[in-house]
Amino acid sequence: MIETTPSSTIAGDQAARQKNLAILAQAPAEILDQKFNNLTPPHYELVRQPETGLVMVRGRMGGTGSPFNLGEVTVTRCVVRLDSGETGSAYALGRDKTKALQSAVIDALWQRGEMRAEIEADILRPLSNSQTERKATVREETEATRVNFFTMVRGDN
């Protein structure tokens, strides 16, 4: 859910941006592409070209102990600057450069006050809602496999 308004504090902005980037990172590429193409084409320049690389994922010994290296993931990132000056970033698992570019532009547009409401209503909120829904479905399906133990009553004879 996006609750930030343009009047929010810088710290609030950062928290909201963090949430936005998480939503964009987890968005299906085709749907993001559709939504991006519905926007008025924005003017921007590339600060960092879309680039695919690796991030080494860490786990913790026993779940909470010292970190260790589990294995790598592919990650694609991108940084853009709008002609109005806002800088937008994207980081997402996978190798989709178009998605990274579009996510970075959306991040930048969100920071431009006058676009914020539109970006939230048309892009971020629907994406976030379907992500929440998907997770709820997984939970409900898993819940149906919960084991309910019952005690066997020993017969008299």
Place this chain on the structure above:
Amino acid sequence: MYVAVKGGEKAIRNAHKLTAKRRRGDTSVPALTLEQIAEQLSHAVARVMGEGSLYDETLAALAIKQSRGDLIEAAFLMRAYRTTLPRFGYSQPVDTAKMLVERRISATYKDLPGGQLLGPTFDYSHRLLDFALAAEGEGGDLDAETAPVEDEPMPRVTDLLGDEGLIEPDPAADENAPVGDLTRDPLSFPADRDLRLQNLARGDEGFLLALAYSTQRGYGRTHPFAGEIRYGEVEVEFFAEELGFAVTLGTIKVTECQMINQFSGSAKAPPAFTRGYGLVFGQVERKAMSMAMVDRSLRWEELGEEQVAPAQDGEFVLSHSDNIQATGFVEHLKLPHYVDFQAELDLVRRMRGEWFEKRAREEAETTAKEAAE
């Protein structure tokens, strides 16, 4: 004199063309798509991502298709591909307590908080071939049941025992201590637990399974209980320098296994359960369990046990767990060794010559002796 020879370019080219043709098989059968492999062979994909040590479902599906289902070859392709990419850095450690759980079981507590959730599993099935799947169509009812969810926290079972002090705590996390990385520095011995866990996480499932089995059969007794196995999605977070805050990159699926093992205790510390830990990409429970059991047996020294079995020998286990290295060394024997072999051939000819010569000499001596008598 050593004479360099070359040849076989055309044979190799044609062999690769033939492989492509055989890979495709009968063209009247539709070709596999990567989506089909990723969606419908998810355990194979998970294994390739784990042993290839690279989480990317589409790439793993491509590797499986390219290798015609040879999963070690597929993992090899993943390892080779990763060397072409720059490293952005290290993630924040994933928090398995915040997992979107799809399966969670404990063999030690019937009524543990959060409950037992079976999720998708082959357990309790009768292992009868399902011919409905062989017939055209989807094979049965695809609607999973759902049930309303009560939001109940799902503590790790080791945290429950930890509250009573019955189980050893996780080693205190020193966030600034360097974390060993096998992709940066080659393995050296003795290896600390961070390197051991990284090695096991990308180790061969079959090798780890056999070692874990050997500990159950008496080669290094650890007497394990499956304290908890959980599988599901965890978020991967990465600290982005230019932003100055951590970003969520997305979610990956992992299986975590907490094995609870028999006691240790000393003059300073009272007896408590000990633990082994397994964490692997994807739903690969057999490997997560094996990893936890081997992790525990490799901790013999720290827990003051005797070293009696192969599964406790760090150098043996960690040097042979990587199937990419293993297959490289075993399969390189297929490459020409003509010169090596020529040298051995000369040697064995000379040894035989000497052997026959010596025997002839001995026989002659015996005959001479007999004649003299």
